[in-house]
Amino acid sequence: MMAGRYTAIGITVAVLAALPLAVTSNEVMMFLILSLMFALLGQAWNILGGYAGQFSFGHAAFFGSGAYATATLQIHLGLNPWVAMVAAMAVGGLVGGLIGALSFRFRLRGSYFALITLAFAEVLRVVAHTSDFTGGGAGILIPLDERAANFQFESRDVFYYVILAMVAGSLVLTRALEDSRLGAWMLAIRENEDSARALGVDTFRVKLTAIILSGAMAASAGVFYTQIFLYLDPGIAYGVGFSVEALLVPIIGGMGTVFGPLVGSFVLHGVDEVTKELTGDAPGLNLALYGALLIVMLRFLPDGLMGLMGRLRRAAGRRQPQQAGRLKEAGDA
Amino acid sequence: MLEVRNISKSFGGLRAVDNASLDVSAGAIVSLIGPNGAGKTTLFTIIAGFQKPDEGRVRFEGRDITGLPAHTICRLGLVRTFQVVQPFGRLTVRENIAVGAHLRHADRADALENAEAVARRVGMGAMLDQPATSLTVAGRKRLELARALATEPSLLLLDEVMAGLNPTEIDEIVPVIRSIRDDGVTILLIEHVMRAVMSLSEHAYVLNNGAIIASGPPRAVAADPQVVEAYLGHGAAKRIAASETAHA
Ligand SMILES: Nc1ncnc2c1ncn2[C@@H]1O[C@H](COP(=O)(O)OP(=O)(O)O)[C@@H](O)[C@H]1O
Numbered sequence: 288m289m290a291g292r293y294t295a296i297g298i299t300v301a302v303l304a305a306l307p308l309a310v311t312s313n314e315v316m317m318f319l320i321l322s323l324m325f326a327l328l329g330q331a332w333n334i335l336g337g338y339a340g341q342f343s344f345g346h347a348a349f350f351g352s353g354a355y356a357t358a359t360l361q362i363h364l365g366l367n368p369w370v371a372m373v374a375a376m377a378v379g380g381l382v383g384g385l386i387g388a389l390s391f392r393f394r395l396r397g398s399y400f401a402l403i404t405l406a407f408a409e410v411l412r413v414v415a416h417t418s419d420f421t422g423g424g425a426g427i428l429i430p431l432d433e434r435a436a437n438f439q440f441e442s443r444d445v446f447y448y449v450i451l452a453m454v455a456g457s458l459v460l461t462r463a464l465e466d467s468r469l470g471a472w473m474l475a476i477r478e479n480e481d482s483a484r485a486l487g488v489d490t491f492r493v494k495l496t497a498i499i500l501s502g503a504m505a506a507s508a509g510v511f512y513t514q515i516f517l518y519l520d521p522g523i524a525y526g527v528g529f530s531v532e533a534l535l536v537p538i539i540g541g542m543g544t545v546f547g548p549l550v551g552s553f554v555l556h557g558v559d560e561v562t563k564e565l566t567g568d569a570p571g572l573n574l575a576l577y578g579a580l581l582i583v584m585l586r587f588l589p590d591g592l593m594g595l596m597g598r599l600r601r602a603a604g605r606r607q608p609q610q611a612g613r614l615k616e617a618g619d620a
Numbered sequence: 621m622l623e624v625r626n627i628s629k630s631f632g633g634l635r636a637v638d639n640a641s642l643d644v645s646a647g648a649i650v651s652l653i654g655p656n657g658a659g660k661t662t663l664f665t666i667i668a669g670f671q672k673p674d675e676g677r678v679r680f681e682g683r684d685i686t687g688l689p690a691h692t693i694c695r696l697g698l699v700r701t702f703q704v705v706q707p708f709g710r711l712t713v714r715e716n717i718a719v720g721a722h723l724r725h726a727d728r729a730d731a732l733e734n735a736e737a738v739a740r741r742v743g744m745g746a747m748l749d750q751p752a753t754s755l756t757v758a759g760r761k762r763l764e765l766a767r768a769l770a771t772e773p774s775l776l777l778l779d780e781v782m783a784g785l786n787p788t789e790i791d792e793i794v795p796v797i798r799s800i801r802d803d804g805v806t807i808l809l810i811e812h813v814m815r816a817v818m819s820l821s822e823h824a825y826v827l828n829n830g831a832i833i834a835s836g837p838p839r840a841v842a843a844d845p846q847v848v849e850a851y852l853g854h855g856a857a858k859r860i861a862a863s864e865t866a867h868a
Pocket residue numbers: 631634636654655656657658659660661662663
């Protein structure tokens with residue numbers, strides 16, 4: 288019964304894996320790679336926000352910590368980037384655990400929790416700005432050395448397959464979560480925290496687990512970003528841009544669904560590219576566009592595109608038997 | 621099984637629970653009655669670990685559980701329902717009940733299977749795939765009961781599970797509650813529907829202004845002049861007695 292729940296993921300990943308065969312343009316390849324990276328970041332947000340109901344406005348804290356962790360571990364300790372990735376994900380989980388322990392212990396919910404996460408991302412940005420270890424405001428540069436053992440690839444295609452594998456992992460993990468006790472407890476907390484407590488759910492522990500998972504996954508997206516651009520500065524890595532992307536992507540695609548972030552990321556960046564074409568990249572325009580999209584989605588499609596698709600499918604399912612009934616009546620007459 | 625000793629709780633100047641004590645022995649159905657605002661729900665929240673009392677102790681199966689977190693108390697086998705129903709709105713009936721079942725069943729399929737069995741036990745077998753938001757008041761009250769039952773408790777605290785139900789619905793739920801007790805679950809219930817209190821419980825406590833003012837078999841308690849006054853106002857018992865003599 289449970290194995291069938293992974294077929295859709297298998298098909299999706301197979302289709303995505305075939306895409307590079309049809310794409311020759313470097314620009315389109317980059318579009319696909321970044322869309323997948325934001326799908327990964329969005330999935331991280333989705334686990335905490337979409338499933339456990341804790342809306343973060345500071346996922347840059349995890350993304351940036353993952354990015355800086357892998358960069359500094361390589362530069363200062365000479366660690367292999369693949370090993371550094373694992374360490375960076377642990378750092379992301381740790382930062383998540385810290386923020387979670389503080390805010391959940393004091394029962395911060397809703398906008399208070401969102402503000403705390405935003406504050407942490409800002410504090411980390413300032414710390415990265417002032418610390419020599421992270422290269423300060425000038426940022427940190429990773430020497431170019433394109434070898435697979437070094438998590439650097441000459442070919443964009445290889446980067447594409449690496450991020451696709453990471454996204455596939457996040458899809459499988461999220462699906463497994465849906466079929467687990469932890470996932471059921473997260474949904475219960477999202478829907479009604481008091482009821483969850485009454486039914487024996489240790490809400491503090493469950494929320495803490497969710498934010499650690501989310502932090503580690505967001506950090507992995509930060510690691511990938513670092514490896515492909517080989518440069519970080521505090522304003523990028525801990526910038527509010529990643530925090531906004533992280534929440535917008537699942538909100539557009541559908542919070543609390545496995546495919547929501549993936550769908551949302553492709554749609555969001557598709558729209559973004561089209562407007563850039565039309566308006567010639569006016570500064571700040573994409574932020575205004577994101578804001579407008581966010582309002583429209585929350586107002587008209589709170590369950591995102593996945594929810595809309597589900598409703599259309601059900602509506603079609605209802606119409607068909609009716610039509611069949613009418614045809615039968617016509618035949619009888 | 622449950623010993624509540626001298627519990628007091630104030631909100632600002634209001635003494636919501638005032639030195640209340642009660643006992644529930646294993647296998648019993650005990651009622652807690654009293655006018656609105658008497659402090660019944662507050663006493664439940666304290667017993668179940670949702671609030672800490674200012675004074676007093678709660679013992680459950682011989683163990684002091686005062687001040688333990690709600691989820692720990694639930695794990696020990698004491699579960700409460702909410703007077704104002706608190707369903708997991710966007711989850712189905714099956715998924716709602718499975719949250720309770722997960723307390724003792726880690727495996728998802730196992731918990732879902734248990735949820736189905738519990739749903740059938742409380743007469744919700746036909747509603748398993750409905751979202752909780754689509755349920756009627758009666759359905760939601762039943763869902764509260766089912767979720768709590770799915771945690772496999774030894775003591776069940778029911779807070780007005782019959783409020784808002786019509787007489788037919790009440791007649792349906794009463795035997796369900798009795799059968800739960802017959803399966804070995806001890807029950808303490810807050811109830812306004814006196815007919816149900818009379819037919820279900822062997823023992824009743826009356827709470828008024830936070831204090832226990834009477835206890836005993838439900839029929840005797842309902843006839844207690846102090847209790848009648850608590851419900852109908854000062855002097856009511858005398859007026860009723862007078863009018864009864866006049867009619868006789
Ligand atoms: N959290 C709270 N804060 C302030 N007052 C409360 C709180 N909970 C209950 N009360 C007050 O305590 C009294 C008892 O309420 P409650 O226990 O709900 O009574 P009952 O369940 O018997 O109707 C009421 O006057 C109510 O307004």
